[in-house]
Amino acid sequence: MKVAILGAGESGVGAALLAAKEGVEVWVSDKGQIADAFKKELEQNNLPYEEGEHTWEKIAQADLVIKSPGIPDKVPLIQQLLAKGIPVISEIEWASRYTNSPIIGITGSNGKTTTTTLLYHLLAQAGKDVAMAGNVGKSFARQLTEAHKELYVLELSSFQLDGIEDFKPWIALLLNITPDHLDRYDYQMEKYVQSKFRITKNQGKEDQFIYFGEDPNISSHRKLIPEAVQQLPIETGMIDGKTILANGESFDLSTTRLRGKHNALNALFAVHTAQACGLSAAEIQTSLASFHPVEHRLESVATIDEVEYINDSKATNVDAVFYALQAMEKPIIWIVGGVDKGNEYDPLMPFVKEKVKAIVCLGLDNKKIIETFGSLEVPIRETDSAAKAVQESRQLSKTGDVVLLSPACASFDLFKNYLDRGNQFREAVIAMKNE
Numbered sequence: 001m002k003v004a005i006l007g008a009g010e011s012g013v014g015a016a017l018l019a020a021k022e023g024v025e026v027w028v029s030d031k032g033q034i035a036d037a038f039k040k041e042l043e044q045n046n047l048p049y050e051e052g053e054h055t056w057e058k059i060a061q062a063d064l065v066i067k068s069p070g071i072p073d074k075v076p077l078i079q080q081l082l083a084k085g086i087p088v089i090s091e092i093e094w095a096s097r098y099t100n101s102p103i104i105g106i107t108g109s110n111g112k113t114t115t116t117t118l119l120y121h122l123l124a125q126a127g128k129d130v131a132m133a134g135n136v137g138k139s140f141a142r143q144l145t146e147a148h149k150e151l152y153v154l155e156l157s158s159f160q161l162d163g164i165e166d167f168k169p170w171i172a173l174l175l176n177i178t179p180d181h182l183d184r185y186d187y188q189m190e191k192y193v194q195s196k197f198r199i200t201k202n203q204g205k206e207d208q209f210i211y212f213g214e215d216p217n218i219s220s221h222r223k224l225i226p227e228a229v230q231q232l233p234i235e236t237g238m239i240d241g242k243t244i245l246a247n248g249e250s251f252d253l254s255t256t257r258l259r260g261k262h263n264a265l266n267a268l269f270a271v272h273t274a275q276a277c278g279l280s281a282a283e284i285q286t287s288l289a290s291f292h293p294v295e296h297r298l299e300s301v302a303t304i305d306e307v308e309y310i311n312d313s314k315a316t317n318v319d320a321v322f323y324a325l326q327a328m329e330k331p332i333i334w335i336v337g338g339v340d341k342g343n344e345y346d347p348l349m350p351f352v353k354e355k356v357k358a359i360v361c362l363g364l365d366n367k368k369i370i371e372t373f374g375s376l377e378v379p380i381r382e383t384d385s386a387a388k389a390v391q392e393s394r395q396l397s398k399t400g401d402v403v404l405l406s407p408a409c410a411s412f413d414l415f416k417n418y419l420d421r422g423n424q425f426r427e428a429v430i431a432m433k434n435e
Contacts, residue, residue, distance in 0.1 A: 004065045010038075022098060106155050170206075299311040318343050332355045360396070389428075405422070
């Protein structure tokens with residue numbers, strides 16, 4: 001069999017390494033420039049590649065094509081391959097063909113990484129032979145080249161799910177569905193919803209589907225759930241203050257680093273899944289207390305002059321910011337802005353009116369933010385760097401406030417990505433603390 005791989009990032013190189021391990025002939029093609037670290041890996045493993053172009057003659061010789069999640073199905077090259085009868089799949093689908101271990105798949109518009117890392121932490125601390133992969137950390141394919149595990153926990157984006165055929169998780173988690181990436185789905189919410197539900201596509205009577213039962217986009221599409229699968233809806237009634245209830249057992253979140261109602265929901269998903277994997281209540285409670293949330297997700301950076309600075313750079317859509325504002329218990333200096341993704345900010349208005357005492361825009365074009373919130377009686381400042389945003393926030397804050405970077409926007413106007421934005425924010429805060 002000949003396999004062509006489009007895209008030489010983490011998923012593409014992982015897929016190529018797995019192909020080589022399984023004795024499959026492989027060709028790697030990236031239309032852009034391949035990062036030095038990935039190029040070195042390809043060369044060290046004698047894997048042929050090209051960069052700066054896609055050579056049709058070589059790609060079209062493949063029996064199967066594995067594409068990067070970042071490449072939409074609608075691009076001409078993919079359409080030409082499909083027209084020629086060459087299957088095009090995701091790296092997740094490819095990797096799943098080389099393991100019989102149970103898979104836990106986690107998707108949703110928000111909370112995927114926190115839930116995935118939390119669940120992995122619970123399982124690993126309990127001594128389970130488990131690996132975490134997918135849209136966080138290493139690619140699934142790469143994990144399979146390094147060591148066999150008895151259980152895999154995968155964070156899955158809609159882009160990855162679009163490329164599955166036979167992929168089947170033992171337990172599938174659907175956290176929520178809110179508008180995101182609609183440019184990828186012809187600005188049709190229905191297409192995006194259907195993409196998320198693909199996680200259940202091949203599930204049967206031995207499998208479980210855990211979902212947020214109060215999400216309108218999920219509840220209105222329950223017809224998409226396979227009839228045989230075991231279903232468990234997560235409800236907000238399972239949350240009592242800082243206590244969550246799961247299968248008759250209670251768990252205290254007050255001793256953990258998990259902030260806000262949205263993280264209580266994330267914890268409910270993780271705890272129910274951990275119970276399904278056989279963990280005891282005592283094991284789960286102990287590991288909840290030792291969990292450190294992922295960077296750039298309501299990450300407490302420092303407290304300066306009794307003002308806390310929080311990095312929530314990963315909040316790139318309105319829904320994520322909604323939960324961040326909801327979680328804050330102090331007056332907020334809100335750092336917001338970047339590349340607008342077609343946002344409608346109105347759902348944030350109640351929390352902004354109640355909790356936000358000043359707004360600091362961090363972006364090249366802040367017109368929409370200013371138009372939306374300009375009528376409120378709070379100061380609004382415009383900045384074009386993380387350092388300036390931090391300095392403005394310091395001037396606007398006083399003892400007992402919180403400075404919250406929760407942008408609701410993509411980062412590509414001023415930063416490489418949300419990681420770069422969060423790192424620059426953190427560095428600016430630490431530098432100010434060390435003055």
